[in-house]
Every structure is written in C-alpha cells, then in structure tokens.
Amino acid sequence: MAPRELARRIDAYLQPLVESNNFTGVVFVARGDRVLFSKGYGMANYELNVPNTPAMRFHIASVSKSFTAAAILLLEERGKLSTSDHVSRFLPDYPQGDKIRLDQLLTHSSGVPNVNNFPEYGRESFFPHTVAQVVAMFKDKPLDFEPGTRFRYSNSNYNVLALIIEKVSGQSYGDFMRANIFEPLELTSTLHHGDAAQMIANRAVGTEPDGLRGVKFASQIDWSIKTGNGSLVTTAPDLCKFTRSLFEGKLLKPGSLAKVMQPGPAFPYGWDDRERFSHKIKGVGGRSPGFISNVEYFLDDQTCIAVLSNSYSPVTQSPVAPDISAVLYGQPTSLGSVNLVRPGPGEFAELAGRYQMPDNYFVPGATLTFEDRGDYLEAHWSNGATTIIYSVGGGRFLDRTNWAEIRFTRDDGGHVTGFIYNLTREFTVRRIVP
Numbered sequence: 001m002a003p004r005e006l007a008r009r010i011d012a013y014l015q016p017l018v019e020s021n022n023f024t025g026v027v028f029v030a031r032g033d034r035v036l037f038s039k040g041y042g043m044a045n046y047e048l049n050v051p052n053t054p055a056m057r058f059h060i061a062s063v064s065k066s067f068t069a070a071a072i073l074l075l076e077e078r079g080k081l082s083t084s085d086h087v088s089r090f091l092p093d094y095p096q097g098d099k100i101r102l103d104q105l106l107t108h109s110s111g112v113p114n115v116n117n118f119p120e121y122g123r124e125s126f127f128p129h130t131v132a133q134v135v136a137m138f139k140d141k142p143l144d145f146e147p148g149t150r151f152r153y154s155n156s157n158y159n160v161l162a163l164i165i166e167k168v169s170g171q172s173y174g175d176f177m178r179a180n181i182f183e184p185l186e187l188t189s190t191l192h193h194g195d196a197a198q199m200i201a202n203r204a205v206g207t208e209p210d211g212l213r214g215v216k217f218a219s220q221i222d223w224s225i226k227t228g229n230g231s232l233v234t235t236a237p238d239l240c241k242f243t244r245s246l247f248e249g250k251l252l253k254p255g256s257l258a259k260v261m262q263p264g265p266a267f268p269y270g271w272d273d274r275e276r277f278s279h280k281i282k283g284v285g286g287r288s289p290g291f292i293s294n295v296e297y298f299l300d301d302q303t304c305i306a307v308l309s310n311s312y313s314p315v316t317q318s319p320v321a322p323d324i325s326a327v328l329y330g331q332p333t334s335l336g337s338v339n340l341v342r343p344g345p346g347e348f349a350e351l352a353g354r355y356q357m358p359d360n361y362f363v364p365g366a367t368l369t370f371e372d373r374g375d376y377l378e379a380h381w382s383n384g385a386t387t388i389i390y391s392v393g394g395g396r397f398l399d400r401t402n403w404a405e406i407r408f409t410r411d412d413g414g415h416v417t418g419f420i421y422n423l424t425r426e427f428t429v430r431r432i433v434p
Contacts, residue, residue: 001330003036009327010037016338017315018042021215022400024207025292025309025316026054027324028236030244032302036328038237044204044310046215057189057203057233058308059223060293061286064232065158066270067181069106070246071165073256073269074180080168083259090164094139100147102164103259105157108266111143114154125221128196131163131173134225151266155229162228173227185245190234193223200233204310206290209401212340212376212388218290218312230288240304243297247282276322277329285317292316296325303328314403318424340375341393348372351408351416354433361427369433399423 001009010027017023024042029035040052075081081090083106088097104110115121115138124137138156145152162173169176174192182190193200210216223231234242245251246260260269260282267284274281274296283296292309294317305324309316323333349372357366367382370389377389379399387401397406397419404423411417418430 001328006037006328007039010039010324013323013327013333013335014041014320017320017335020338021213022209022311022313022315022338022403023309023320024052024215024311025058025204025307026052026056026236027320028054028240028304028306029324029328030237030240030304032244035237042311044202046205046207052204052310054237055189055202055235056308056310057200057235058293058310059193059206059230059288059291060232060234060239060308061226061230061288061291062155062267063239063270063284063286063293063295064226064228064230065267066246066284067177067232067242068158068161068165068228069260069269070251071177071181072102072106072161073252073259075165075168077253077256081164087160087164090167091135091160094135094160096143096147102161104147105161106270107151107264107268108153108157109148109151110154110157111145111147111150111152112154112156112160113138113141113144114152115156115159121225125225127225128222129224129227131159131166131227134159134227135163151264153266155226158229159227165228173231177232181242181251185242185251187234187238187242190232190238190242192227192231193233194227194231196222196224203233204291206310206312208290208312209388212390212400215311221289226288230286236306236308239293239295239306239308243295243304243306244302247297247299248302276325277331279329285321287312287314287317294321296321298325313401318403336396337392337394338398339392341391342375343391347391348374348377351377353416353431355418355429356432357421357429358427361421362423367432 018041026040029037038054042052044050044052044056083103085102086098087094087100091097100110174194177192206218207215208218263273271282271284274283280299281296285294290312295306297304307316307321319334326333352370352372354369369380370377379387387399389397389399391397406419408419409417421427421429
C-alpha cells in the first residue's frame, strides 16, 4: 500500500477516537529502514494546547522490560554474569536468592511477588526510591511459588534485575542503559526517568478519561519505583529503532537473541509471541498511570508498528494497535462505532442496579452499581472506581474508562439479568439488585 493511501486510511480509522478524546498519542510504522507512517494525534498537553507529534516522548511502562532484558544479555555476553546464575551471587543478603536464577526473573517464573500488589505500593509510589529500596519492599515477602514451577507476571522480577545490573556494572541503571544501549543505537530521545525533578523536553503529560468525553490528569508517581520494569521514556521512532536493532541482530549476538526468541508465557525476556494475518510477531505492551504503549515487530517482513499514548484508556492496546496492522495489511478492523447513541425514554432506568463480576474476573466477585445519568450510565465499583457506560447502538455499550464492550442479557420475560463484559475476554456478569 502506498504511504499516502496508508495515511488516509489510518487517519480515517482514528478520527472518531481522536474527536471523542479516546485516543491521543503517536502512531509510527516502518518496514526496514523505510518509514511508512509517522504522525501525532490529539494533545500532548491539554492545558497549554500543545499537540502530539512524532517527536513527543512518552512513558512506555512495561515495554521498558525488553530493554532491561537486553542489558542483562549484554552483560552475559561480556562474561560478567550468566542467566543461569542464582540471585545470591550478586545479592548475598537476598532471602532465598540461592533458589532463584536470573533466567527465572527474566521469564516471570521466579515466584517473587509483584510489588505493585502490596497495599503500601500506592503510597510509596509518590516518593523517590533507589533500586535497593524498591527491592527491600518485597525481598522478605514469601514467594508465591517455588522458583521454576509456575509462571506469574511480576514487576518485582525486573526491579531485581535492575539492581543486579547496578551491582555488576558499578553504574546506575540509567547510566548503564545510556552508555550501552541508548547511545550505541543512537536512541537520542530515550532515557531512564529516575529523578522526578528532572526536566524532560517534549514529554507528553499523562491523562485519563473523565466523564463522557473529557480528560483529566492521571495520578502522579515517582517513576524511580519502576526502575527496570517501567521507568523508560522514549519516542515512537526510537522505540522502533530499538526493536529493529534487537531483532535484526544489531544489538545482541545470535545466542543471546535466541533466548529472546524463545516462546513462553508471561513475556519471557520482555516479549510475547503473537500471530495475526498469518504473520509471526514479537510484541509487548505497557500501561502505567497516564500512559499506554504497544510495539510489534513482524518477523517475516521486518515491519515495526509502535503506538504510544498519553491516555490511560486501554483503547491504544486494543483495538488501536492491532487495527493499525489490519489497515497496513488490508484486513478488516475491529473498532465498530464509538459514537454516543442517546437512549430512548426509560431505556437506562431499567439497566440501573447492582451487578456482580464472576469469580474468573481480574478482581473475583467485584460488585458495581449502575446509576442512570440520562445520556449515560455511571458505574460505581466496589474498589471505589467510577466508570462511564454509554450506548453506541445495536445493543452495544462501551465502558469508556476500561474500553470494554457491554451487552446486556435478559430472561424470557425481557427482564435484565446481567451483562457480558468483554475486556480482553468475555465475562458473564449477573444482576443481584434491580
């Protein structure tokens, strides 16, 4: 597809999402050295009326893990460590460090609990931390399982890896990454955000959906608490340059790259395996307050697609990122209508009430109450969150905050019994109080 036609189709696809403040960010597409598409959408800073451009920097959250994994493999190539080493070799005082190997940290099979799940994490995320201080938050906690027996995604794994990088190299995590990855690959807009007081030029301001069409500032955090697992800032062009350099063998030796290429659950070495339109893909996404990121590398034709957003709406990862590839490869997109359809008289009143999520939901048994607000439903969740539900017609509703599709279910008498909640997969929700 010619670049001009690709641009026209991507613009047309994104227009309703941009106009409704559901997508703001940058889309970048390259095949080999050739840039096929590069454009910013929406606002980098709503207060100052600064638009997004391809030069804008975004926090990339868990996409940072792929950089950290590459740093560990570089140290292995230089004989400084082995991925089969135990943590205790580098951190002698780490409890059960003699049972946990580096490759288990890299593949989320270590059993180290996820620091993000601790009650104190929200409070601690407001304050600066050294990597050692972050690791101290969880190192004395019991393991979730015996190392090597299961897989469970845990940000803590990559905090430990960042600390090991510092111990082995004698440099700070940020300095090592700059000297050994950012500068050699000429990633001139990429950095580790380890100091909240640091001024970062062209950095987009993180937001989240607010109400039916608005946006508001996302919760502020000190990104030092995410060192190693989610602390990097970059542009979409830089992210694709790193991704291409990695998978085209310009950063790691073949033996190291083979470890990155190994399939497996829980994002081994910072990547997962995807397949779409008969293409094999290495990809990874990230989500942290105010920012969503996604990058995919199509192995057979060396195509990189990076979508970075300064909105906490999950729309970036699904459906936008896969739909951009659908446009590129001439396949149907999955978006559907996102436009508000005003309800008929009493239509929302019959949907109001209390509902309970199933046991297989991300928060088992969570409850939520729908309140009729006229043009939309306001959902109050048992964890204190509030989300906005509105009709897009054809029996479809959207949870704008979580970008989940809702279809209400009824009994033979036409009474509402619950709904199907499609958030990465379908959950059957029952109504418990009309």
